[in-house]
Amino acid sequence: MFLSQMFLSIGTGVIHTLLYTGISFIISFFLSVFIAAYNQRFNNWLSTFFKIYVSLFRGTPVIVQLFIVYFALPQVLYIEIPGFLAVIVTLSLNSGAYMVEILTTGIKSIDKGQFEAATSLGIPPFLMWKDIILKQVLMISMGNICNEFINLLKETAIVSVIGENDILRRANSIGAQTYSYIEPLLIAAFYYYILVTTLMQLSRFIERRLRYDSH
Numbered sequence: 001m002f003l004s005q006m007f008l009s010i011g012t013g014v015i016h017t018l019l020y021t022g023i024s025f026i027i028s029f030f031l032s033v034f035i036a037a038y039n040q041r042f043n044n045w046l047s048t049f050f051k052i053y054v055s056l057f058r059g060t061p062v063i064v065q066l067f068i069v070y071f072a073l074p075q076v077l078y079i080e081i082p083g084f085l086a087v088i089v090t091l092s093l094n095s096g097a098y099m100v101e102i103l104t105t106g107i108k109s110i111d112k113g114q115f116e117a118a119t120s121l122g123i124p125p126f127l128m129w130k131d132i133i134l135k136q137v138l139m140i141s142m143g144n145i146c147n148e149f150i151n152l153l154k155e156t157a158i159v160s161v162i163g164e165n166d167i168l169r170r171a172n173s174i175g176a177q178t179y180s181y182i183e184p185l186l187i188a189a190f191y192y193y194i195l196v197t198t199l200m201q202l203s204r205f206i207e208r209r210l211r212y213d214s215h
Contacts, residue, residue, distance in 0.1 A: 003183065006174055010187050013167035014195070020166065021153045024091035028152075029145075031092065032099030037129050039100075040107050050100070057097035063158050066090040070162050087159045095152045102144045106137035139210050146203035150196055157192070167191050 035050045057065065070086035081089075110133060118128040138145070160169035171188035175181035 003187075006184055006187055009174060010167060010170045010184060010191060013165060013170035013188075014191055016164065017153065017156050017166045017195070020087055020091060020156045020159060020164075021149070023088055024095055024156075025149050025152055027088070027092040028094075028096035028099050031096040032103055033134065035096070035100045036103035036107060037133075039104065041125070053093075054097045054100050057094050058101070062090065062094045062155055063161065065094055066158055066162065083159070083162050083164045086162065087156075087164055091152060091155065094155070095148060098148055098151075099145070102141050102148060103137055105144075106141035107133065109140055110136055142210055143203065143207050146199070146206065150199050150203070153195060153199065154192065 035054075039047045039050055066086065069090045070081060070083065074081050114132060115128070118132055123132075156166055157168045159166050160172060163169065167188050171184035172181070174184040178184075
């Protein structure tokens with residue numbers, strides 16, 4: 001197989017890689033916003049459950065989490081979980097656990113007087129978080145949020161172990177066909193490098209823009 005054909009074939013996996021990353025990031029973001037805000041306001045059994053969830057998913061390898069969701073859960077629930085859904089669930093929960101910590105740190109850096117002032121003015125909690133707190137948290141935490149997105153993209157490489165058609169899976173398939181893994185794996189690494197460096201540049205642009213807008 002010619003190198004140009006390898007580039008095109010492996011390149012089809014880029015779309016799947018970005019799809020896994022984008023969907024998982026969106027879910028993990030909204031999940032982490034809810035958990036971080038809830039833990040800030042309440043200290044009950046549900047907040048304890050959220051803390052255990054964060055600890056478990058931060059303290060175990062993502063590939064083990066994927067195997068539990070894809071192989072173990074179907075045996076417990078007696079249902080078949082498609083590979084795509086297993087990947088999205090695993091990556092969303094894993095990334096969400098890290099995002100909770102990022103947002104929690106951002107929330108703690110905000111002056112408590114703002115919470116007290118919003119409460120004394122009778123601003124509903126939802127509006128307070130949406131219009132006052134969350135905007136500041138995002139500005140404070142944007143660099144770490146962008147880094148988590150980049151890390152999430154790199155972690156999507158694990159989906160190849162359950163046969164999902166991402167960049168690495170396409171490279172391994174070509175390697176198995178040609179009995180040579182050097183070229184396809186180098187091409188896969190090239191695609192990941194381009195994606196990551198592009199996202200890093202975009203992250204720096206966003207951070208500069210936020211700093212400019214804050215002045």
